[in-house]
Amino acid sequence: MSFKSRVLCFLERNLIARPLWVLYYFLPIFIKLIDFMWPKYDNLLVFSGQFGQKFSDNSKYLFQNFVKHYSDEFQIVWITCNKSLIGTINPNQSKDFQVIYQYSLAGIITLLRAKVIFYVMGRRDIPFFAFSRKTTIIQLWHGIPIKKIGTGADGDNWLSLVTRILNLSSYTYWICSSAIDRNATALCVRLPIDGVVITGLPRNDYLIEHKNVPSSELLARFPFLQKKIILYAPTWRDNTIVRFFPFDDFSLEDINAFLEANDAYLLLRGHWTDDIYARNGKLEYDSATEGRVVAATHDMFEDVQELLPFVDILISDYSSIWVDFLLLDRPLIFVPYDLEEYEKERGLLYNYHQITPGPKVSTNKEFIEAMQEYILNPEKDSEKRRYIKKIFHEYDDGLSYQRIYELIKSRSSSRS
Template identity: 35%
Template structure:
């Protein structure tokens, strides 16, 4: 009985999606979303801001599932609606272009609303970790196997952007699109690193709070990636690898620096508050949606397997790599390349080594040549014009006319 019910639901969804795909679409109505509708950030955010400023002939609308996101977009003068609101659903039914950095769930879990629209995939970073194509159908929801056939034959994305040739090949395989649909443009969010004039000024509250309690010359950002196993809690990275407040604070005082710990959107961390110690501070993803709003202020990045380091290379500043659990991590999430070959910076295997490296790295940058080599390999563009190239590619994909400002 359960198999029969699931089969009927599945075919109903297919029929609904087919009907929705026949609705007339407005090619000049674009809807944007990011991170499963939870925040205003990433490549979608920066392309949205650029499109509103430089291509006013289209109507750019942000769709979210978080009311705080809607309020934030409206606060800066943008147009935004909740996905489950009547207005949001009507816009999804009419939109001719959908722009995301994860997938359709950035807009709504009910992707049949925009089945006939052109879907632009901006993605959210250069992959060091191996990617897997999102499985749309499972045996539970597709007991007859029809979805597997449809998944192989259907066109997923009309345009995918990429930062370089190597990543383009990966994206073509992962997203199952022809190589001609993957265009090397650079990531829109990286334009923010050069602080362009079209970008509205942003206030990072966590940095303002830090400055009120301690002065510093160097801001150090620690951004570990998320773990797929267990409850996704990253507290073990501190508890199991020798994090001692006094030792880290001493190294930070020596360098006139503070350390900001920023967790991944899918991670959690046990902490008693925003101030971990005298010079170590914590920010969850709900407090800081978008690190690119202050990444140009960061003097030193500490990370493990996060793709942010590929972007940080554009600033040509030092990076400490802290792959504390490398052997265990690659068992559940293999990497595309040899970790030590592709990470241009000193390696720390515990917090004691991190404390030793911080003053040394800030005083003497020994990896500049290695960083520039990897940067040239993974970032074709460093001119702050990625938004322009992406927007031009979207306009071409939609067959629109009109020049950019």
């Protein structure tokens, strides 16, 4: 049973929780009516973060570029449910933008006045709020999916129907990175094809800009980043805990010996939802991190996009992180140890072996050999990576923020 299914069962059986469920799903219907009647400010843009709690991902980078390039033209606001972010995002009290707490009078009025709203996850980024068709809603999402998302993952059940009515149906645009990504996204989230727009992802603007100029602040905090860095970043599983080393011949000693010989570090980074398990000692961080194998949790590296320019080799599975990493043209290794099970339970949008430009390893020996080959010859498989990059990235110019700006302007012009 998936996490969402377990939560749903709890809500259905718990009489105390049921009113909260009703409030979460149906209060926005009334707010939509108020939003429809409220006058809008044409130049007011509101950005939201992951569940209203984080300053990260596509929203963060688009927000920063809009502040940098368009603050004279727009009133730019970051809305948050996390009060601690207010001083963190705007410590110098800049007048080019505002950071506003959602559960305040100013937050509510700002949301009602906003002409454009940006999401990065979904409706939970701005909890208990919904917008009428007078507001332009742009879903930036948080990756280029190779696995099923939205209703494509949920199937046709009553919960997905409610979600579409109250959530997905309200999106004006959904941002994507290429033609094939647009088609897959439109199918998964059930938006018309012209509602899915190819702009590139704002977080990859940072990646392209800093490809050869990594963060000096991050390097000052973690000097070992100047060494050879191998990042192992698998995605999360619906029903099981991720296994970093699913090898019958697993040997941490052999991996450490390899890393020592090559003056390299192996960073283990689970999906952000897995960090909960890591804190409870239920992931392999405790039993498999020593020497040059480092637990690179989200507490340590909150924003993986800042880390990626330091990475020489990326190891992953079904995560979209490796699709971003194609923009750097650096080696990729895959550990799809549960591919058959994952395809049955979650589902993939593509033929996995055809789109993954790197070796698939299933033993500790193959794992080490693949890393060694790429350290000796980083250009190996470069042609394959460039071919797949063209499929998933229509642009690699670092200007997705400009295309989103033009999308907003064209939307505004068509309505005037």
